[in-house]
Amino acid sequence: MSVRQFISPENLLKPFSIVKNTALHGWKEVAKRFGLQEDLYYNPLHKKLSKPVTVILVGAGHRGSIYADYAVKNPREMNIVAVADPNPYRVQKMAKIHKIIPAHCFGTWEEVFKREKFADAVIIATPDHLHTAPCLKALEMGYDVLLEKPIAPTEEECRLILAKTKETGRIVGVCHVLRYTPYFRELKEILDAKMIGEVISIQHLEPIEYIHMSHSYVRGNWRNSKVATPIILAKSCHDTDIIRWLVNEHSENVHCFGNLKWFKSANAPAGSTERCTGGCAVEHDCPYSALQIYYRDRKRLYVFDLPGDKSKWDKLILQGLNTTNYGRCVYRMDNDQPDHLTVNLLFRNGVTAAFSMEAFVSYEGRRTRIMGSMGDINGDMETFVLTTFRTGKKLSWSMKTDAHGGGDHPLVRDWIQAVSQQNPALLSSSIDVSVESHIMAFAAERSRKNLTIENIIV
Numbered sequence: 001m002s003v004r005q006f007i008s009p010e011n012l013l014k015p016f017s018i019v020k021n022t023a024l025h026g027w028k029e030v031a032k033r034f035g036l037q038e039d040l041y042y043n044p045l046h047k048k049l050s051k052p053v054t055v056i057l058v059g060a061g062h063r064g065s066i067y068a069d070y071a072v073k074n075p076r077e078m079n080i081v082a083v084a085d086p087n088p089y090r091v092q093k094m095a096k097i098h099k100i101i102p103a104h105c106f107g108t109w110e111e112v113f114k115r116e117k118f119a120d121a122v123i124i125a126t127p128d129h130l131h132t133a134p135c136l137k138a139l140e141m142g143y144d145v146l147l148e149k150p151i152a153p154t155e156e157e158c159r160l161i162l163a164k165t166k167e168t169g170r171i172v173g174v175c176h177v178l179r180y181t182p183y184f185r186e187l188k189e190i191l192d193a194k195m196i197g198e199v200i201s202i203q204h205l206e207p208i209e210y211i212h213m214s215h216s217y218v219r220g221n222w223r224n225s226k227v228a229t230p231i232i233l234a235k236s237c238h239d240t241d242i243i244r245w246l247v248n249e250h251s252e253n254v255h256c257f258g259n260l261k262w263f264k265s266a267n268a269p270a271g272s273t274e275r276c277t278g279g280c281a282v283e284h285d286c287p288y289s290a291l292q293i294y295y296r297d298r299k300r301l302y303v304f305d306l307p308g309d310k311s312k313w314d315k316l317i318l319q320g321l322n323t324t325n326y327g328r329c330v331y332r333m334d335n336d337q338p339d340h341l342t343v344n345l346l347f348r349n350g351v352t353a354a355f356s357m358e359a360f361v362s363y364e365g366r367r368t369r370i371m372g373s374m375g376d377i378n379g380d381m382e383t384f385v386l387t388t389f390r391t392g393k394k395l396s397w398s399m400k401t402d403a404h405g406g407g408d409h410p411l412v413r414d415w416i417q418a419v420s421q422q423n424p425a426l427l428s429s430s431i432d433v434s435v436e437s438h439i440m441a442f443a444a445e446r447s448r449k450n451l452t453i454e455n456i457i458v
């Protein structure tokens with residue numbers, strides 16, 4: 001599917017600018033010359049819906065509420081008719097926002113599926129280990145599904161979901177949000193239009209950022225690979241997918257190095273305590289201080305389910321730091337996720353890709369270098385510069401998006417269209433390719449553990 005099927009012309013033209021004195025063309029000319037559409041999010045197959053798609057939200061946490069928010073902004077397209085979550089605060093919050101009747105407020109996903117089918121589709125945004133069972137059950141009952149990544153924590157479960165999708169003929173959209181960011185849409189369009197000739201190789205960096213790392217993969221729900229999924233799945237299945245998408249070819253071999261070097265007890269400073277609130281002698285000098293991150297800087301507070309009344313926050317945040325993992329010392333957790341990884345991929349067409357996932361960086365936003373036979377591209381998720389070898393001319397692009405790259409709601413829009421029209425081709429990724437991106441990550445994890453070069457067998 002052409003990338004430029006998806007953004008308004010105004011948005012498209014704004015971000016393009018020409019690097020001073022090295023102008024090739026204005027974007028309009030470039031688009032014309034290469035036969036590109038001007039509207040990134042335009043899709044001729046999208047239709048006006050006769051009625052909204054009715055959706056059950058399973059897992060009303062951080063991600064689930066973002067996807068459900070699409071219904072608030074687009075009530076003619078999506079209607080959240082039920083919610084399931086063991087956290088009553090989250091259920092009530094969703095019920096209020098989406099006007100869900102009490103009979104459709106559930107404590108767990110199992111309760112939802114005890115009822116006869118009562119909606120068109122289900123969004124599954126539960127923790128990683130609770131994807132497979134609700135997804136299989138939803139498919140068996142005839143629901144279409146929007147499934148958060150990772151598809152499942154094991155390769156076997158991913159294959160089960162693939163098989164069940166085929167058996168039932170239902171639609172399963174996997175939340176590859178990066179594919180829907182303007183940045184990667186543009187890159188894909190440019191590569192498909194051969195604007196840098198043949199792709200030869202890719203270097204791709206995922207800078208997690210040190211606080212994000214400590215929050216999610218040291219203190220948070222994804223800290224332990226056995227409880228959640230290996231970080232190469234949990235964090236980097238986005239990257240295996242995006243690299244495969246850009247190369248547009250099957251991957252054949254992978255090799256990975258990586259380990260947990262820093263966030264472990266051997267590195268706990270003298271005077272540090274179990275919790276940052278426990279009188280830690282180095283709290284003021286520690287970049288990972290929970291008091292600094294959550295209490296003073298008020299970052300990433302969504303995990304505390306704080307009420308609207310901010311006067312209560314001081315007390316509730318401190319309570320959270322004293323009772324949850326978010327207040328614990330980063331050197332004294334039960335974490336096992338590597339804090340740095342390097343992955344090498346070989347594709348069937350000879351293209352190679354080198355991917356790094358790094359915790360110890362001060363910034364976020366993927367960095368991408370794409371080397372082509374006729375030019376190259378250097379980007380950082382908000383900007384990129386394309387250089388044409390023959391002329392040396394440069395074309396630059398930049399666009400500010402939300403913190404998640406701007407792909408969340410365009411992804412939901414495509415899925416709603418696919419469900420409404422009962423056409424999986426409207427999704428950016430087929431379930432087969434989504435599963436392949438996960439198989440790449442599982443193979444990388446085997447390579448990391450066994451120091452081997454692994455075949456990627458789809």
Ligand SMILES: NC(=O)c1ccc[n+]([C@@H]2O[C@H](COP(=O)([O-])OP(=O)(O)OC[C@H]3O[C@@H](n4cnc5c(N)ncnc54)[C@H](O)[C@@H]3O)[C@@H](O)[C@H]2O)c1
Binds near residue numbers: 058087109
């Ligand atoms: N696509 C992305 O970019 C992206 C980003 C972050 C997380 N994720 C993935 O999204 C999923 C959800 O992550 P999150 O950050 O929203 O986590 P979260 O903890 O905020 O939300 C998960 C919710 O599931 C609920 N839940 C637990 N057990 C349940 C059950 N039996 N039935 C119904 N609900 C249940 C929890 O109470 C919680 O509210 C995870 O798989 C995660 O890896 C994807």
